[in-house]
Amino acid sequence: MTEIGAQVTEPKVLYDEYHDIQWVPAPCQEACPVGTDVPSYVGLIWEEKYEDALEAITATNPFSSVCGRVCAMPCETKCRRGESDAPVAIRNLKRFVMERLGHDFHLAPVSVTRSQTIGIIGSGPTGLTAAQDLAEAGYEVHVYEKLERPGGMMNVFPEFRIPRRVIEADINRLLDHCPGVKVHLNCELGDGISLQELKKRHDAIFLAIGLWRNKSAGIPGEKDGLEGFYGIEFLDDLSKGIEIALSGKVIVIGGGNVAMDTARTALRVGAQEVQLYCLESREEMPAFKYEIEQAEKEGVVVHPSWGPKQILSHDGRVTGVEFRNCISVFDPRGRFNPVYGQKTMRVDGEVVLSSIGLDADNAELESLGMLDRGRVKTDFETMCTSDPKVFAAGDCAFGSSAVVYAMNHGHRAAYYIQAFLENRKNPLPYRVPYRTRRVPVAQDPLWEKLPREEQPFHGIGKDCPAPRLSECESTMDAEGVKRQAARCLRCDAETGSSDYSRRTREHIQAMARTEPDDIERHRHILLQRLKPRNNPFPPERPAHIDDLVFLSAALTRLVIDPYREACSTITVIGESFALKQPFLCVGFDEAPEEVQQALALGLAGSGCAYIGFQPLFTGNPEVEASSQDGKLRWLQLISPDRSEPRADADGLIHVIGPEFHPIHAERLHQDQLLGLAVSAPALEKAIPYALEQGFDLLLLDGSSGIDKPWTELHVEPDLTVMRDAIRLLRKINREEDISLLYFGGLKSGTDVAKALAINCNAGVFGVAMGIAIGGVIEGDHIKFDSSRTLEERRNAVESWIRATAQETAIIARCTGKTNVHNLEPEDMRSITISTSKALDIPLASGMGRREGF
Ligand code: SF4
The missing domain is CATH 3.50.50.60 (FAD/NAD(P)-binding domain)
Known part of the structure; x- marks a missing residue:
C-alpha cells in the first residue's frame, strides 16, 4: 500500500498483478490512455479505502490532481454503465481522492544511476x-x-x-x-x-x-495589432496575472475546449454578453459536452455551423465579424475541408477572441x-x-x-x-501497461437504482468577489462519492471463465428486472443460458492430445503411500544430459531480444533447455550479471542451409524433413549430444540409422515444421509419430537405447504427462511458452509488445514452468508413481476412435483392442 505523508520505499508497481492471462481490462481502463486501473480505484473508494485508491489512481498518472479537474474522460465515454442509464462519474471520484489526500502524497526519491x-x-x-x-x-x-x-x-x-x-x-x-x-x-x-x-x-x-502560435483563419481584416482582437494571449496574459478588463459585447470564434475556456473567462472579466460561433455542428464540436453545457449555463450563447468571413474594424479597432454558414467541415475521408453556403450575417462586437487552433x-x-x-x-x-x-x-x-x-x-x-x-534496435512496440489490483467485488444493494450524480456546479457565482479565481464546481462529498462508486458494474471481475462473467451478470440483471409472472421472458433467458453445446467432436476431428484422459480409477491411488513421497521430475537425455524438468522449449530464434533474454533467464532458472538454430540472446551484461542461475543449456538445430554446428552448443540436432536422407553428423566434443529431428514418414529409415550412428536422441516432430516459427499455430500435430517410433524401437528391442523428445501441440503439464506415458523422455513447448511469456496470437504468428518488463517475463516463464511441472508430477502421483518417467500407457484411455488409433491407447468405452505395447 502506498503510504500517505511518508516516504515510500517500494516501487509503484507493488500491487500490480498481471499473471492471469484470462484477465481482460474493463472498458474504462482500456479507454484510459495511461491505463489507469479504474475499476480497482472505484471499488476501493466504495470500500472507503481512499489511500489504496490513491495508489491505483496515481500509479501511471503523474498529473492525477489535474485530471481530477480537467480530464477528457475517455473512460466515461466507454463506461458500460452508460449503456443502461449513465456512466459512473469516474473523474469526480478521482477528484475527491486527490483533494482529500493528494497534497500530502509523496513518492520516495529516485536516484540517478546512469551516466547518460x-x-x-x-x-x-x-x-x-x-x-x-x-x-x-x-x-x-x-x-x-x-x-x-x-x-x-x-x-x-x-x-x-x-x-x-x-x-x-x-x-x-x-x-x-x-x-x-x-x-x-x-x-x-x-x-x-x-x-x-x-x-x-x-x-x-x-x-x-x-x-x-494562433492559427490564422486566413480571412480579410485579420491582422496583428488590431485593437480588441486576441488569440491565446488572452488566457496566457491572465494566467500571468496581467489584468485584462473587457466590456460590452464579445465574439468568440472556435468550438474547442480552449474556445469554451476563453468565452467563460470573458464573462468573468467584464463582458456583458458573449456570443460563440464555430464551424462545426453542435454534435461535431470538439469541446467536451459538459464544457459546452456549463458555458451555456453561465450565459455564453453558442452558434454552431458558422465560419468567419471577415473581421470588421474601424480606425484600427474591432467592430464585429461577418460570418457565413458552414454546410460541412470534413470531407468524406475525414479531412478538414469546410464547405460554405450562401448565407452571411454581420455580428457587432467590441472584442473578438479567436480560438480556432494553435500551431x-x-x-x-x-x-x-x-x-x-x-x-x-x-x-x-x-x-x-x-x-x-x-x-x-x-x-x-x-x-x-x-x-x-x-x-x-x-x-x-x-x-x-x-x-x-540502451542501443536496443527494433524495440518491442510500446503498449499502455494495463494492470489490475484485483479488488474484491462488493456492492451496495441499491447499486442498480442509484443515479449518476454530478458535483455541485456554481457557475460564475452570484456576487462573487473574484469570479475569475472562484472555482465553478466543488468536490463531491463522501456520501455522494460512495453512491457513485456503488454504481460501477466492476467489469474487471470478469474473466470469461469465472462464474461471475459479464454474461452471467447481465442475465442476473435481466432476470432481476423482469416481473415475476413474465414467464415468457424468463424462459427466453433460461434457454439462452442452457443452450446445449455443439457436438465437440465432429466425425472428421483428427487425433488430438486432449482426447487422451488419465483413468479416473488410477486417480483413486491418490490416497496411497506414494502420494506422500516426492515425485521426481529429473530428466536424463542420452547418457548424462540432465534437466530438472522434462521440458524443453523451441521457436524463439526470431523473437525480440528482450523476450529472448527473459526466456533465457527463465529457462536457466528452471533447469530446462532451449532448442534453436541460434542460442537465445544473452548479450546484456547487466542481465547476465544478475542471473544466479548459470548458463542456459542449448541444443542447436542444424539444417545444411541455415546453420553450421557450433562447439558451444550442448547438443546438435539435425533436422530431417519427411524424406529421410543420410547426413554427415559428428560431435564437436565428446560431451555434445547428437540428435535427429524427424517426422512420421521418415521414421522407418531414420531410427535404424540413428541407432547405428550412435545418436543420443530423436526429436519426434509432430508438427513436421520444427524449423519454422510458430508452426503449431497452423498445423494439426500428427501424434502417430510417437506411436510409430515406439512400435519400431520395440520391434528391434532397442527402446532403451535412444531418448525420445516430442514436439507438437503440447500446452500443459498434463499433455507432457501423456507424452511421457507413451514413453517419451521429455516434451518440447513452442506456442504455449510464447503465450506464457506474454505473446499474443495474431494469425499464424505470436506477437510481443512492451506490456511486460524483462523481469515480469522471466518470472512468467519460471512460474509457468513451476506450475506445469507440478501438474505433470501430480498426474504421476495420482497414478501412484514417484517419478514422472514411470507413467505408463495403461494409465490412459482415449475418448475418440481417431486418437485411440493414432496412439494405440484403448477407448475409454472399452471397445476396440489395444495394439502393440
Ligand atoms: S461500470 Fe465500472 S468497471 Fe465497467 S466500465 Fe464503468 S467504471 Fe469501468
Whole structure:
C-alpha cells in the first residue's frame, strides 16, 4: 500500500498483478490512455479505502490532481454503465481522492544511476511525464521551459476550472520524487540555447514544446495589432496575472475546449454578453459536452455551423465579424475541408477572441526544416524526428489534445528514448501497461437504482468577489462519492471463465428486472443460458492430445503411500544430459531480444533447455550479471542451409524433413549430444540409422515444421509419430537405447504427462511458452509488445514452468508413481476412435483392442 505523508520505499508497481492471462481490462481502463486501473480505484473508494485508491489512481498518472479537474474522460465515454442509464462519474471520484489526500502524497526519491542525460524542451504534461519515467529509469533529465514557471500549456487553464495550487501539487510531487530532473525556467529553444548545443550537452533530446502560435483563419481584416482582437494571449496574459478588463459585447470564434475556456473567462472579466460561433455542428464540436453545457449555463450563447468571413474594424479597432454558414467541415475521408453556403450575417462586437487552433511556434525548428504545417515532423511509431538523436511528442508533434493523451505521449516517448539510449534496435512496440489490483467485488444493494450524480456546479457565482479565481464546481462529498462508486458494474471481475462473467451478470440483471409472472421472458433467458453445446467432436476431428484422459480409477491411488513421497521430475537425455524438468522449449530464434533474454533467464532458472538454430540472446551484461542461475543449456538445430554446428552448443540436432536422407553428423566434443529431428514418414529409415550412428536422441516432430516459427499455430500435430517410433524401437528391442523428445501441440503439464506415458523422455513447448511469456496470437504468428518488463517475463516463464511441472508430477502421483518417467500407457484411455488409433491407447468405452505395447 502506498503510504500517505511518508516516504515510500517500494516501487509503484507493488500491487500490480498481471499473471492471469484470462484477465481482460474493463472498458474504462482500456479507454484510459495511461491505463489507469479504474475499476480497482472505484471499488476501493466504495470500500472507503481512499489511500489504496490513491495508489491505483496515481500509479501511471503523474498529473492525477489535474485530471481530477480537467480530464477528457475517455473512460466515461466507454463506461458500460452508460449503456443502461449513465456512466459512473469516474473523474469526480478521482477528484475527491486527490483533494482529500493528494497534497500530502509523496513518492520516495529516485536516484540517478546512469551516466547518460536527456534534454527535454517543454515542461507540460508530455515533457514532465517523460521526465519522470526517464528519471525512474535512472537518468538525469534537464527540462528547459520558456515560461517563468513549469507546467507548459497547463498554465493557461483558467483558475475557475483548475486552481494553480492543484497543478503545482502534481508538479511538486513529481520533482520531489525525481531529484534528477532539473528544470531550467525562462529558457527558450532558439533564444539562448540552440538544438545543436543541447545535442552536445545531452545524449538524447525530447521536444515537447506545445502549441503557442494562433492559427490564422486566413480571412480579410485579420491582422496583428488590431485593437480588441486576441488569440491565446488572452488566457496566457491572465494566467500571468496581467489584468485584462473587457466590456460590452464579445465574439468568440472556435468550438474547442480552449474556445469554451476563453468565452467563460470573458464573462468573468467584464463582458456583458458573449456570443460563440464555430464551424462545426453542435454534435461535431470538439469541446467536451459538459464544457459546452456549463458555458451555456453561465450565459455564453453558442452558434454552431458558422465560419468567419471577415473581421470588421474601424480606425484600427474591432467592430464585429461577418460570418457565413458552414454546410460541412470534413470531407468524406475525414479531412478538414469546410464547405460554405450562401448565407452571411454581420455580428457587432467590441472584442473578438479567436480560438480556432494553435500551431507549434519555434523559429529554430522552422529553420532546421523540422516543422511541417505547424507540427514537428515525428513518426508516431517511434517518436523519432528526422534527427536520430531528437524525439518529439505531445501537441507540438500530433496536434492539440487533452492532458491524459499528452501523458500517454510522454510515457511512450520515454520508452523509445530509453530503448535508443540502451542501443536496443527494433524495440518491442510500446503498449499502455494495463494492470489490475484485483479488488474484491462488493456492492451496495441499491447499486442498480442509484443515479449518476454530478458535483455541485456554481457557475460564475452570484456576487462573487473574484469570479475569475472562484472555482465553478466543488468536490463531491463522501456520501455522494460512495453512491457513485456503488454504481460501477466492476467489469474487471470478469474473466470469461469465472462464474461471475459479464454474461452471467447481465442475465442476473435481466432476470432481476423482469416481473415475476413474465414467464415468457424468463424462459427466453433460461434457454439462452442452457443452450446445449455443439457436438465437440465432429466425425472428421483428427487425433488430438486432449482426447487422451488419465483413468479416473488410477486417480483413486491418490490416497496411497506414494502420494506422500516426492515425485521426481529429473530428466536424463542420452547418457548424462540432465534437466530438472522434462521440458524443453523451441521457436524463439526470431523473437525480440528482450523476450529472448527473459526466456533465457527463465529457462536457466528452471533447469530446462532451449532448442534453436541460434542460442537465445544473452548479450546484456547487466542481465547476465544478475542471473544466479548459470548458463542456459542449448541444443542447436542444424539444417545444411541455415546453420553450421557450433562447439558451444550442448547438443546438435539435425533436422530431417519427411524424406529421410543420410547426413554427415559428428560431435564437436565428446560431451555434445547428437540428435535427429524427424517426422512420421521418415521414421522407418531414420531410427535404424540413428541407432547405428550412435545418436543420443530423436526429436519426434509432430508438427513436421520444427524449423519454422510458430508452426503449431497452423498445423494439426500428427501424434502417430510417437506411436510409430515406439512400435519400431520395440520391434528391434532397442527402446532403451535412444531418448525420445516430442514436439507438437503440447500446452500443459498434463499433455507432457501423456507424452511421457507413451514413453517419451521429455516434451518440447513452442506456442504455449510464447503465450506464457506474454505473446499474443495474431494469425499464424505470436506477437510481443512492451506490456511486460524483462523481469515480469522471466518470472512468467519460471512460474509457468513451476506450475506445469507440478501438474505433470501430480498426474504421476495420482497414478501412484514417484517419478514422472514411470507413467505408463495403461494409465490412459482415449475418448475418440481417431486418437485411440493414432496412439494405440484403448477407448475409454472399452471397445476396440489395444495394439502393440
Ligand atoms: S461500470 Fe465500472 S468497471 Fe465497467 S466500465 Fe464503468 S467504471 Fe469501468
